[in-house]
Amino acid sequence: EAQVTQNPRYLITVTGKKLTVTCSQNMNHEYMSWYRQDPGLGLRQIYYSMNVEVTDKGDVPEGYKVSRKEKRNFPLILESPSPNQTSLYFCASSYTVAGGYTFGSGTRLTVV
């Protein structure tokens, strides 16, 4: 089944403890993005990648890192999480930049 797999689905962590949210797609998509969803603000892009080893900042990249060492994987790294990073995170991928995105199931992160 064609899908984008995110893990974990839920995570509660403490301020400053490094964490990684994994994202993997099995559709050979070139474009991958990370978004965060906050009430009243809509989906905001954190980072995106156009291909292996090609990544760039979205609208809200502060406090996040990404890597794209393989085409299928695009992990989101929070080196030192803070409470303002408490949010619902989505990974998404697309075959072309004009194509519709396939979203992962989301990761609800709480930083205390």
Next chain:
Amino acid sequence: ILNVEQSPQSLHVQEGDSTNFTCSFPSSNFYALHWYRWETAKSPEALFVMTLNGDEKKKGRISATLNTKEGYSYLYIKGSQPEDSATYLCASILPAAGTASKLTFGTGTRLQVTL
């Protein structure tokens, strides 16, 4: 328009009603307009991707139109059903983005259909 804006913010209709929502986006340097359907506790699902001015797309009872010259798109739902209850998102690429990869989403129209 400098951003992607959707209206109304929420809508409450009865089963059988037809309804429509608006997405406004910057008309300069237009690249593509996306519509997504997002049910509660699920992930957004792509409905339509539209690229040509005057384009019309249809999927069952849902259809969309696109006007790139004036920067708007309409999403129509004919004969709304309770299962149509969801948040409908549109997304486009802002001229200031500098790249076609930065898809910007509106805040969505939340539709509730009751019996």
